[in-house]
Amino acid sequence: xxxxxxxxxxxxxxxxxTAVMVALARAAETASAAPLIRDQFAEVLVSTPELEGxxxxxxAWWAPExxxxxxxxxxPDFAVDSQHMIxxxxxxxxFFDAYFADAVAAGIRQVVILAAGLDSRAYRLDxxxxxxxxxxxxxxxxxxxxxxxxxxGATPVVDRRPVPVDLRNDWPQAxxxxxxxxxxxxSWLAEGLLPFLPAAAQEAMFASIDNLSGSxxxxxxxxxxxxxxxxxxxxxxxxxxxxxxxxxxxxxSFNPFDLWFDDEGRPDxxxxxxxxxWTTRAVSALEEGLQLGRAPxxxxxxxxxSFVTATKP
Ligand SMILES: C[S@@+](CC[C@H](N)C(=O)[O-])C[C@H]1O[C@@H](n2cnc3c(N)ncnc32)[C@H](O)[C@@H]1O
Numbered sequence: 442x443x444x445x446x447x448x449x450x451x452x453x454x455x456x457x458x459t460a461v462m463v464a465l466a467r468a469a470e471t472a473s474a475a476p477l478i479r480d481q482f483a484e485v486l487v488s489t490p491e492l493e494g495x496x497x498x499x500x501a502w503w504a505p506e507x508x509x510x511x512x513x514x515x516x517p518d519f520a521v522d523s524q525h526m527i528x529x530x531x532x533x534x535x536f537f538d539a540y541f542a543d544a545v546a547a548g549i550r551q552v553v554i555l556a557a558g559l560d561s562r563a564y565r566l567d568x569x570x571x572x573x574x575x576x577x578x579x580x581x582x583x584x585x586x587x588x589x590x591x592x593x594g595a596t597p598v599v600d601r602r603p604v605p606v607d608l609r610n611d612w613p614q615a616x617x618x619x620x621x622x623x624x625x626x627x628s629w630l631a632e633g634l635l636p637f638l639p640a641a642a643q644e645a646m647f648a649s650i651d652n653l654s655g656s657x658x659x660x661x662x663x664x665x666x667x668x669x670x671x672x673x674x675x676x677x678x679x680x681x682x683x684x685x686x687x688x689x690x691x692x693x694s695f696n697p698f699d700l701w702f703d704d705e706g707r708p709d710x711x712x713x714x715x716x717x718x719w720t721t722r723a724v725s726a727l728e729e730g731l732q733l734g735r736a737p738x739x740x741x742x743x744x745x746x747s748f749v750t751a752t753k754p
Contacts, residue, residue, distance in 0.1 A: 444702060451581035453495050456637050459697050460558030460582060461487055461495045463633055466530035477531040477735055478538060482561035485593045486586060498695035501686060525737055529744050532730045533663065536748050537632055538566065540661045544628035545569050549659065551627045553577065553616065555608060556634040559586055563601035573600045575621060577612055580605035609642045613649045626657035636665050636701035643707055651717050658753045662710045666745035714751035721751040
């Protein structure tokens, strides 16, 4: 389903299901023999009966093609590979976990996780006393997480404040109403978010982060490095793959790319924050993965994303 201006979702539909996909990857990484990260809440969050359909859809999206690489098989380079996704999510989670550890070590006690989805950092990271973690996402997504974890007996290990609001609306007011103090240094995170926002909302979000940030604040943003030509090619191949899978009776309704806003005119995050005087650093996910001993399994398919961090003077 294409996106529309005021569209909304719960955890099992539309953009909500993408939060399930990344949590499934974290659950698989956590259960693996030598995990790079441990998200002990991911499995609980993705295992509820109401997510059965989403689990099946993601499994179909991740499935290797039967006969891939053979003459009658699909293009082996295109079928989404679950291990590639699990490796990438491990690297990404590891990077942003370390980003928050550094921020609190530097004395920051106010944290905002934009588009928190099933992020369980408020339940699993080591937060110093007095830290407040605000989580922004749509109401039903945040409710699902809190209710599922509470039913499992889990409680946040920090003052977690859900801010149920759409990031295309006046979220700064909702954040202030939840107690956010713009005079204090803040550590912001936008992980797995940018392509799901229209370009104008993305730029407005950057401007709000800057306006709401006291001196010493930090921001971390995941940048999706997709080459437009490769993207078009991939979409064409996905149409073929989808037709084959549908013929086999698989549920092909999950495709995160369908949910991206493709509007042009997005400023580069490092350039944007740099232009406002923030000190910025960009780290390629591929380099980070190599350094962590978690390179993608195929050289043909590198990690293409990057992580930008910025500090306000
Ligand atoms: C791929 S998930 C990432 C979730 C989380 N950051 C993580 O890495 O586990 C995308 C999340 O963005 C949220 N999201 C997308 N657009 C949003 C918007 N306009 N307002 C609030 N949340 C939004 C979705 O609800 C979903 O939880």
